[in-house]
Amino acid sequence: MSSDIRTDFIIIGVGPAGAALAAFLGYNGLSGLAISKDSATAETPRAHTFNPFAFECLRDVGIEDSAWEVALHGKHFQSMRWSRSFVGEEYGRVRGWAEHPSSMGPTAAISPCQYAELPQSMLEPVLIKYASHNGFNIRFSTELIDVKPTKTNDGQREFLCSLFDRVTQQPWQVRARYLFGADGARSQVARSLDFQFDTKPSGNKACNVLIRADLSHLMHKERYAVLHWVLKPDQSTFSGVVAQLRVVRPWKEWVLVVFGPGGTNPFENMTIDDPRIADFAREVIGDSSIDVEVLRLDAWTVRESVAKCYVDSSTQAFILGDAAHRHPPVYGLGSNTCVQDAYNLAWKILYVSKGLAGQGLLETYNAERQPVGASLVRAANDGFQSHAEIWGALGMFAPSPEEGLKHLDQFYHASPEGAERRAIIQNSLQNIEREVQSLGIAHNQWYTSGAVYLHDEQSSRPVLHGDPVVNVQVTTYPGSRLPHAWLDIATRGELRSTHDLAGKGAFCLFFGIGGERWKQAANAVRKATGIPLNAYGVGFGLDYIDVDRDWCRKREVEEAGCVLVRPDRFVAWRSTKMITDCEGKLLDVLNQVLSRTELR
Incomplete structure (x- = not known):
C-alpha cells in the first residue's frame, strides 16, 4: 500500500461544513484535499433555510451572488402554515423573518445580507466549485477507513489516513498535518479519534421524500409559504402520519417530510416505486388527479447530541458541522451553523499555518463554537416539542382514525375539550412564531476565549433585554459580531x-x-x-x-x-x-x- 501522498490539510466530508471549510481555506491561499464517500454532492435538498449571517460568510469570499442566484428568495418563502391538506382548510399560520412586520426592520438593520431558501443540494455545488478552483482537490467516492495520529521523521505531528476508492476498489493512504472531520452524524473521524459526546436519547425517525408534482394551478397568494404542515387524522393511506410539504423549485419539485406514529418512519423498507407513497402524496396535496413522481427516499433520525470538545489538541484534529452537533431542523440553523463553524476555524488555521499565531489560537475554536452548538441542540429539540403539541391537539396521536376525527371535531365546538385544544394550538403557534422570527438565536453568538481581549472593559457584557431567541443585541463589546452599518x-x-x-x-x-x-x-x-x-x-x-x-x-x-x-x-x-x-x-x-x- 503506497503512502507517498502528502498534504497539509485533509477534510473528510464535503457537505456544507466541509465544502465551506475548503472554500474558506482556499480563499486564503491554502491548499489541500477534501474527500467524500458519496459519489456527488447532495442529491436531495435536506437543510434549506439560509440566514443573513451565513450569507455574510459567503459574501466575504465573493460567492454570495452565486449562492443567491440558485436560492429561492421572497418573503413568502419564510412562513409556515398548518392545514387539513395542501388545498384544504387552514388551521393556522406563522409569518417568518422578512414577512412579519416585527422583524422586517431589525433584519435589514443588522446585516447587509438577507434570508433565503438555499437547499443543501444547491449550496454544496457553489462551495465545491469555488474550493476546487482555489487550491483544493475534491475526491468523491472516497471513504475514510481509519486514521492514526503519527509523527514525521523530524517529530512533527501528522495523520496517516487510510482511504478506499469506491470506483477503483483500491485502498490508498494520505499523510496530513491537519485533519478536519466534517463527515456528518456518523463521523468516522469522531469515532476513530474517540471524540466524546453529550447525548440524550431520542431516536425518533422520519423520512424525506423528494417528489415531482406540478402544483402551479393550485398556487395562489394565500398558499405561499415555505413549509406546509398537513395534519389529517383520518389519512386513508397511512394512518396517523404527519406530513410536511416543502417547495424545492416552484411549483414542480417538493420535499415531503413524513413522521410516523410513535416516532416511526412510515416508509421503512419501501422503495420509490411503491404506489402507496404517491397515493399518500396526493392525499396530502388534496387532489387525487395530480401526477406524482417519487424521486428519492431519505430516512433520518431526530438527534440530540453535541461533542464535548471540537478539538483534539494532542493531534490537531477538528470536527465541525453535523460531526460535532446533531439536532432536528427546528430554527433552521443546520447548514448555517455548519458554514459558521468553518468560517470561525478557517482564519485560525491560516494564521497558525503561516506562523502569525501560536497553537493556542486553535484551541479557541472549541471555546467559541462548542457553546453555540450546544445551545442550538438544546433549542432545536425543545422547539420540536411545540410542533408535537399541535399534532396531538389535532388528533394525530389518537389510537385510530375514528378517534382522531373525534379529537379534531372538538376543535370546532364551544366545549371545555374544544377550548383546551384551541388553547394548545394558540400557545404552540406562539412558540413556533418565535422559531421563524428567531433573529436573536441566529445573531447573538458572542464569544469568550483567548482570542477576545477583555482587559480594558470596565464592566461585563451588556444585559440582553427581552427574549434572547427573538431580540438582537447589537454591541461592539469584544466577542460580539461586528455591527453592520x-x-x-x-x-x-x-x-x-x-x-x-x-x-x-x-x-x-x-x-x-x-x-x-x-x-x-x-x-x-x-x-x-x-x-x-x-x-x-x-x-x-x-x-x-x-x-x-x-x-x-x-x-x-x-x-x-x-x-x-x-x-x-x-x-x-x-x-x-x-x-x-x-x-x-x-x-x-x-x-x-x-x-x-x-x-x-
Missing part, C-alpha cells in the same frame, strides 16, 4: 457595509475623527509583524462617511477611540478613547488574541 465612500456616493471593510483574512481597525494615530499604529504593527491589518477612518474628511449615523449609534466608543475586528468579523478589542501608546497597545492586544507568546 452602511458607510459612504467619501466623494463617490458609493455605500459599503462595515462588513465589507472587515474580513478577507485580515484584522480591521475602525476609528473616527481625532483617532488618526490608530492608522499609523496599525501600519507600524503590520510592517513589524506581517499580520494583515487594515485601518479605516469613519467621519468627515476620513476614508468613509457615516451618512446614516448608524455607526455612530452602534460603535459605543468615542470618535477618537477604535474598534478592532477579527478576520471572522467579530470584535477582538476596543478602546473607548485615544491612548498615548497606540502602537504598543495594539501589539499587546494582537499578541494575546493570536497567542503569539508561543512564537517567541
Whole structure:
C-alpha cells in the first residue's frame, strides 16, 4: 500500500461544513484535499433555510451572488402554515423573518445580507466549485477507513489516513498535518479519534421524500409559504402520519417530510416505486388527479447530541458541522451553523499555518463554537416539542382514525375539550412564531476565549433585554459580531457595509475623527509583524462617511477611540478613547488574541 501522498490539510466530508471549510481555506491561499464517500454532492435538498449571517460568510469570499442566484428568495418563502391538506382548510399560520412586520426592520438593520431558501443540494455545488478552483482537490467516492495520529521523521505531528476508492476498489493512504472531520452524524473521524459526546436519547425517525408534482394551478397568494404542515387524522393511506410539504423549485419539485406514529418512519423498507407513497402524496396535496413522481427516499433520525470538545489538541484534529452537533431542523440553523463553524476555524488555521499565531489560537475554536452548538441542540429539540403539541391537539396521536376525527371535531365546538385544544394550538403557534422570527438565536453568538481581549472593559457584557431567541443585541463589546452599518465612500456616493471593510483574512481597525494615530499604529504593527491589518477612518474628511449615523449609534466608543475586528468579523478589542501608546497597545492586544507568546 503506497503512502507517498502528502498534504497539509485533509477534510473528510464535503457537505456544507466541509465544502465551506475548503472554500474558506482556499480563499486564503491554502491548499489541500477534501474527500467524500458519496459519489456527488447532495442529491436531495435536506437543510434549506439560509440566514443573513451565513450569507455574510459567503459574501466575504465573493460567492454570495452565486449562492443567491440558485436560492429561492421572497418573503413568502419564510412562513409556515398548518392545514387539513395542501388545498384544504387552514388551521393556522406563522409569518417568518422578512414577512412579519416585527422583524422586517431589525433584519435589514443588522446585516447587509438577507434570508433565503438555499437547499443543501444547491449550496454544496457553489462551495465545491469555488474550493476546487482555489487550491483544493475534491475526491468523491472516497471513504475514510481509519486514521492514526503519527509523527514525521523530524517529530512533527501528522495523520496517516487510510482511504478506499469506491470506483477503483483500491485502498490508498494520505499523510496530513491537519485533519478536519466534517463527515456528518456518523463521523468516522469522531469515532476513530474517540471524540466524546453529550447525548440524550431520542431516536425518533422520519423520512424525506423528494417528489415531482406540478402544483402551479393550485398556487395562489394565500398558499405561499415555505413549509406546509398537513395534519389529517383520518389519512386513508397511512394512518396517523404527519406530513410536511416543502417547495424545492416552484411549483414542480417538493420535499415531503413524513413522521410516523410513535416516532416511526412510515416508509421503512419501501422503495420509490411503491404506489402507496404517491397515493399518500396526493392525499396530502388534496387532489387525487395530480401526477406524482417519487424521486428519492431519505430516512433520518431526530438527534440530540453535541461533542464535548471540537478539538483534539494532542493531534490537531477538528470536527465541525453535523460531526460535532446533531439536532432536528427546528430554527433552521443546520447548514448555517455548519458554514459558521468553518468560517470561525478557517482564519485560525491560516494564521497558525503561516506562523502569525501560536497553537493556542486553535484551541479557541472549541471555546467559541462548542457553546453555540450546544445551545442550538438544546433549542432545536425543545422547539420540536411545540410542533408535537399541535399534532396531538389535532388528533394525530389518537389510537385510530375514528378517534382522531373525534379529537379534531372538538376543535370546532364551544366545549371545555374544544377550548383546551384551541388553547394548545394558540400557545404552540406562539412558540413556533418565535422559531421563524428567531433573529436573536441566529445573531447573538458572542464569544469568550483567548482570542477576545477583555482587559480594558470596565464592566461585563451588556444585559440582553427581552427574549434572547427573538431580540438582537447589537454591541461592539469584544466577542460580539461586528455591527453592520452602511458607510459612504467619501466623494463617490458609493455605500459599503462595515462588513465589507472587515474580513478577507485580515484584522480591521475602525476609528473616527481625532483617532488618526490608530492608522499609523496599525501600519507600524503590520510592517513589524506581517499580520494583515487594515485601518479605516469613519467621519468627515476620513476614508468613509457615516451618512446614516448608524455607526455612530452602534460603535459605543468615542470618535477618537477604535474598534478592532477579527478576520471572522467579530470584535477582538476596543478602546473607548485615544491612548498615548497606540502602537504598543495594539501589539499587546494582537499578541494575546493570536497567542503569539508561543512564537517567541
